Amino acid sequence: MRDIGVSGGAKRRRGSLKQVWTVAVYNFRGWHRNPRIIITFALAFILCFLLSDKAVKFAEEYKTTMQAVEAFVWTFGDSNSILLASLLLVLLFADMPFLGAGVPYYLSRMRRSTWLWGQIVYICAATFIYIVFILVSTSVICMRQSFIGNMWSETAAILGYSGAGKAIALPAVVKTLEMSTPYECMGTIFLLMLLYTLLLVSMMLAVNIRRGQFWGVASVFIFSLYGFLINPKTFNAFMHLTDEQMYIANLWAAWVSPLQHATYSMHNFGYDLLPRLWMTYVIFAALICVCYVSALRAMRRYNFNFTGTD
Amino acid sequence: METAISVQHVYKDFKGEQVLKDVTHDFEAGKIHGLVGNNGSGKTVLLKCICGFLLPSSGKIFVNCKQVGKDCDFPDNLGLIIETPGFLPQYSGMKNLEILASLKNKISSETIRNTIRRVGLDPDTKKPVGKYSLGMRQRLGIAQAIMEDPSLLILDEPLNGLDKTGVREMRALIKSLKCDGKTIILASHNQVDIDELCDTVCEIDAGVMTVIR
Numbered sequence: 454m455r456d457i458g459v460s461g462g463a464k465r466r467r468g469s470l471k472q473v474w475t476v477a478v479y480n481f482r483g484w485h486r487n488p489r490i491i492i493t494f495a496l497a498f499i500l501c502f503l504l505s506d507k508a509v510k511f512a513e514e515y516k517t518t519m520q521a522v523e524a525f526v527w528t529f530g531d532s533n534s535i536l537l538a539s540l541l542l543v544l545l546f547a548d549m550p551f552l553g554a555g556v557p558y559y560l561s562r563m564r565r566s567t568w569l570w571g572q573i574v575y576i577c578a579a580t581f582i583y584i585v586f587i588l589v590s591t592s593v594i595c596m597r598q599s600f601i602g603n604m605w606s607e608t609a610a611i612l613g614y615s616g617a618g619k620a621i622a623l624p625a626v627v628k629t630l631e632m633s634t635p636y637e638c639m640g641t642i643f644l645l646m647l648l649y650t651l652l653l654v655s656m657m658l659a660v661n662i663r664r665g666q667f668w669g670v671a672s673v674f675i676f677s678l679y680g681f682l683i684n685p686k687t688f689n690a691f692m693h694l695t696d697e698q699m700y701i702a703n704l705w706a707a708w709v710s711p712l713q714h715a716t717y718s719m720h721n722f723g724y725d726l727l728p729r730l731w732m733t734y735v736i737f738a739a740l741i742c743v744c745y746v747s748a749l750r751a752m753r754r755y756n757f758n759f760t761g762t763d
Numbered sequence: 764m765e766t767a768i769s770v771q772h773v774y775k776d777f778k779g780e781q782v783l784k785d786v787t788h789d790f791e792a793g794k795i796h797g798l799v800g801n802n803g804s805g806k807t808v809l810l811k812c813i814c815g816f817l818l819p820s821s822g823k824i825f826v827n828c829k830q831v832g833k834d835c836d837f838p839d840n841l842g843l844i845i846e847t848p849g850f851l852p853q854y855s856g857m858k859n860l861e862i863l864a865s866l867k868n869k870i871s872s873e874t875i876r877n878t879i880r881r882v883g884l885d886p887d888t889k890k891p892v893g894k895y896s897l898g899m900r901q902r903l904g905i906a907q908a909i910m911e912d913p914s915l916l917i918l919d920e921p922l923n924g925l926d927k928t929g930v931r932e933m934r935a936l937i938k939s940l941k942c943d944g945k946t947i948i949l950a951s952h953n954q955v956d957i958d959e960l961c962d963t964v965c966e967i968d969a970g971v972m973t974v975i976r
Contacts (some may be wrong), residue, residue: 468868471865471866471868472866475862479851479862482851483851485851485852485853486853540966553849554847554848554849555849555850555851556849557814557816557843557845557849558843558849558863558907559862559863560816560837561814561841561843562867563837565836567837573874713772734940754818756816756817756818757811757816759816759845759846759849760849
């Protein structure tokens with residue numbers, strides 16, 4: 454009897470997992486010839502082109518080569534670039550909570566929580582694809598003068614050690630060069646950016662389900678504005694801080710701003726009081742989980758209002 | 764008399780606007796129940812409440828003795844057409860129904876093919892749904908509602924967009940479903956459909972439900 458119960462439970466779980474997967478895939482099927490999706494990725498490519506332009510031009514000017522992922526590292530090691538790329542993602546999820554005319558048909562064949570898990574899987578997968586697209590785009594943009602070996606280029610050395618990076622506002626700091634290899638650094642920045650954007654869209658989903666579509670989008674802008682304002686450079690611009698005050702502002706911003714958490718150089722690599730990378734990963738993961746738990750709880754009383762047609 | 768759906772003192776409001784007001788009614792099993800009313804009277808909201816998509820502000824709805832929103836999220840054994848049928852436009856009708864059927868994994872491809880034939884469509888056509896006429900989509904919507912042989916059908920304007928022949932065929936189909944023992948709730952603006960098909964008729968006006976027949 455017990456064996457039958459266990460196998461029945463396992464079968465139900467497998468069935469639910471399959472339903473979750475089907476919901477996620479169903480959303481991806483909606484990408485087919487979808488102008489909104491095409492525009493999002495086209496704009497993302499243009500954004501990468503504009504943001505990585507400084508690094509590419511610098512290499513061209515000095516006639517030096519670049520490592521294939523360096524354009525990504527220098528561009529998205531900066532909080533403002535992360536902010537712009539993450540805001541563009543809102544366009545990808547503008548139809549959140551994904552209640553098209555086909556939804557009643559598959560919704561009626563599952564449970565509310567299964568449907569929401571499907572949306573969560575979709576959001577995570579789509580965000581991952583988007584960040585991979587950004588990584589590939591920046592690599593493609595600088596491919597004419599790049600190499601794939603896992604070592605920093607001459608361009609990186611000039612940017613980092615000569616202070617030229619600071620002069621042209623590229624975050625090529627010495628600690629980046631000395632603490633890791635290009636691919637390792639790329640992996641870390643990719644993960645930070647992925648977690649930050651995931652937090653952003655997870656929050657959008659939770660607020661969307663709790664408070665409606667308007668507040669879902671508004672929450673993204675409020676969250677981004679908060680991240681943008683809690684920035685040591687902003688503090689300095691308004692309050693003209695001394696070096697010591699600037700140090701404290703830097704520390705404070707690094708801990709309380711999610712955008713600074715997503716910035717590679719705002720972490721402790723062994724010689725200051727900034728958050729360590731693993732701490733940021735844990736904080737982001739915890740906040741993302743809070744968003745999903747909040748969404749799942751709200752889903753129990755959620756009213757589905759289907760919109761649009763196919 | 765066996766009750767398939769019991770609606771008990773249901774109120775529903777959206778941001779202070781009351782859309783359903785103390786709706787109470789028992790829908791008998793094995794019959795076709797008509798629901799009439801003007802646009803915005805609350806018909807679709809009531810149907811969505813029965814389906815579990817909307818939860819009543821107060822009151823209870825029981826479907827096959829299970830309270831919707833408490834004992835189950837959405838009623839088991841329910842087929843539905845609500846609003847405009849929405850399908851993935853790049854796939855054929857058959858592929859769309861196969862995707863939906865895979866969620867419950869209860870029926871075979873052969874059953875889906877037979878259902879598509881039953882509503883007057885060709886299961887072997889490669890034509891994508893995006894190129895279907897409204898009438899063909901409506902037929903496909905009916906096919907997805909009945910393919911898993913549910914005991915309860917919620918049909919909101921199922922004959923919309925169908926030509927004369929289509930309407931005749933679908934009326935015959937709905938009658939045959941009743942003969943199979945299904946309980947059907949049919950919302951329609953068309954008085955002829957209601958008169959010809961329905962055993963009982965209720966009218967909703969400004970959220971208040973009245974039994975007409």
